[in-house]
Amino acid sequence: MxxxxxxxxxxxxxxxxxxxxxxxxxxxxxxxxxTTDLTGRSVIDTISRGKHLLTRVEGDITxxxxxxxxxxxxxxxxxxxxxxxxxxxxxxxxAEWQALGYSLGVVEVVxxxxxxxxxxxxxxxxxxxxxxxxxxxxRLRERPEQAIGEALLDQTRLAGIGNLYKAEVLFLRGVDPxxxxxxxxxxxxxxxxxxxxxxxxxxxxxxxxxxERRPGAQHWVYGRAGRPCRRCGRPIRRADQGxxxxxxxxxxxxxxxxxxxxxx
Numbered sequence: 001m002x003x004x005x006x007x008x009x010x011x012x013x014x015x016x017x018x019x020x021x022x023x024x025x026x027x028x029x030x031x032x033x034x035t036t037d038l039t040g041r042s043v044i045d046t047i048s049r050g051k052h053l054l055t056r057v058e059g060d061i062t063x064x065x066x067x068x069x070x071x072x073x074x075x076x077x078x079x080x081x082x083x084x085x086x087x088x089x090x091x092x093x094x095a096e097w098q099a100l101g102y103s104l105g106v107v108e109v110v111x112x113x114x115x116x117x118x119x120x121x122x123x124x125x126x127x128x129x130x131x132x133x134x135x136x137x138x139r140l141r142e143r144p145e146q147a148i149g150e151a152l153l154d155q156t157r158l159a160g161i162g163n164l165y166k167a168e169v170l171f172l173r174g175v176d177p178x179x180x181x182x183x184x185x186x187x188x189x190x191x192x193x194x195x196x197x198x199x200x201x202x203x204x205x206x207x208x209x210x211x212e213r214r215p216g217a218q219h220w221v222y223g224r225a226g227r228p229c230r231r232c233g234r235p236i237r238r239a240d241q242g243x244x245x246x247x248x249x250x251x252x253x254x255x256x257x258x259x260x261x262x263x264x
Contacts, residue, residue, distance in 0.1 A: 002067045005202040006050060008127045010073045011048035014055060017075045018043040023057070027081075030107045035130040038063075043092070048251045049119045049128065050159025051105075055092065062112040065090065068105020075099055126160040126195045127202060133195065135185045144182025149217035149250050150242045151181050152194070153185025161194055167251045169221040176257045177241060177250045181188040184224075221251040229253040 002010075026038035044056040053073075055063040058135045058169055082088065090101035101107065110118055123139050136158035138152050151157055161169075173190050186189065190206050201207045208218045209228070212226070215256045222232055225238035234255045241250040 001069050001162055002051065002071070002208070003162035003165055003198070003209065004048070004127055005198045006203045007051050007053060007067065007160075008048045008198075010067070012048050013075050014053065014099055017155040018055065018092060019045045019095065021094035021096065023092060023094055024078075025081075025091060025098070027091040028107065029089045029091075029110075033109055036109055038092070043094075047052055050125050050155050051162075052119050052122070054115060054119070055139045056112050060112045062115055063090070063092070063114075064106065064108050064109050064110055065101060065104050066106035066131055068103075071105050072101065072102050073099055082117075100210045111250070118177060121155040122155050122159040123157045124159065126158060126198050128159075131195065133188065133191050135192050140187055140191075142182050144180060146181050146183050147241065148175060148181050148190075149177030150246075152173055153242075153246075153248065158191065158194075160198055161254055163196055163248050163250075164219070164222045165194055165209075168198065171221045171253060171257060172209070172249075176254050176259050178259065186213065190254055197256055221253055223251065225251060229256060 013139045020042065022040065022042050023038050026036065027148045028034055028036050030130055030131045038057055038061065038158060042058045044058060046053065046055040050081050051066060057063065078093060078098055082100060087102045088100060090107050092099045120178045139157045143151065149166060149170065152161050153163065171189060175190065184217055197209055206213065206218060206238055210218055210220055212218060221236050224236045226235050226236065232253065232255045234253060237254055238249055238251050242248055
């Protein structure tokens, strides 16, 4: 699933292509909104909220989309409609650009004045203008018994972290993914690092946590199961963490992140 920095970049591209321009085409290829027509209306802006995208249109209208696992927005010059493609779920176009939403996990239209209905449950947004690290830490501490590797993925605690940044942040802070939140000694520094990593990568195609841009050298532990740790040389481990259907693969170094609990 795309992480918060990828969604932030998608919002930036959508905003540049659509904001301040009148829609000449809106094509919702989802049954519930198949008859919805926004042509003739101006787009006000597009923002990200965690992993959610909100495109606001005049008339108290917001198009809410979520990429889920495979979704993507592609921006193209205005022209003929793209060929029929079962993955294409939404087209928003103006005289200059067309935004094509492929394999979007969520497509819905809500009142802008009621956006809280779809994003109000989220915790502080790591890339939002109202980012509040103290509030994020407070929310994490509400469930002290929860494993930190699961807590960081809970978007109601803080919004924007995905599996990649979870693994990398925990490695860099030397924290076992199964350590209960209540036993993490410095949540403030952990949350601060997560925000800095997302912010550093939001304008780049690659998500780099090591400072190395070379392919294969960009991450510390994520996606490196069985390969030697860049710090100690021991093999990186991987295991499922969390309850179904929310379980995700976790990567960690057993030496640099001493285990406090055995994964079930």
